[in-house]
Amino acid sequence: MVVQRWRPVFIALGAVVAIWVVALTCYSIAKNSKPTAEKARDLMMREGFPFTESRLVVVEASPSDLNRLMAALLEAELNVNYLYPFITQPHGKALLGMSVEDNEMAEQSLNRHQFRTLRQGEISR
Numbered sequence: 001m002v003v004q005r006w007r008p009v010f011i012a013l014g015a016v017v018a019i020w021v022v023a024l025t026c027y028s029i030a031k032n033s034k035p036t037a038e039k040a041r042d043l044m045m046r047e048g049f050p051f052t053e054s055r056l057v058v059v060e061a062s063p064s065d066l067n068r069l070m071a072a073l074l075e076a077e078l079n080v081n082y083l084y085p086f087i088t089q090p091h092g093k094a095l096l097g098m099s100v101e102d103n104e105m106a107e108q109s110l111n112r113h114q115f116r117t118l119r120q121g122e123i124s125r
Contacts, residue, residue, distance in 0.1 A: 037120070056097040057106045058086070058123060060116045063094065069115060076109035078102060086123070095123070 037053075044051045061069050073080060078100050086095035095118065100106040107117045 054099055055103055057100055057103050057110070058095055058097050058118045059110055060091065060093045060095055060118060062092075065115070068113065069096075069110070072109045072113040072115065073100065073106060076105055078106050078109070 041051075041053070059069065070080075081099035081101075083096055083098045086097060098106070110117055
């Protein structure tokens with residue numbers, strides 16, 4: 001069972017900001033946005049979990065902003081590979097982590113449309 005195998009990792013990471021696990025036939029995919037990315041990377045390697053790292057665009061948005069957010073990315077002609085919510089919700093707004101074709105272009109488009117994008121240090125608790 002995937003959850004049983006991940007339990008020691010969740011405990012060791014401490015305050016996990018966001019993690020997403022998709023159980024597939026041959027492997028699992030985990031997305032972890034942790035204040036100490038190096039610590040999370042070392043732990044995954046030490047525990048023998050295969051993983052890849054991806055840079056994400058993290059944006060602050062209210063649930064009612066989702067259409068406007070997607071319209072901003074569509075206007076920039078960017079594809080969204082995946083999107084998931086973070087556990088933390090500062091200022092009463094949700095944080096969304098997005099994998100997109102071009103992070104820099106996505107950030108520029110979102111900022112032009114009055115969305116706040118966040119950096120690693122701003123996500124940390």
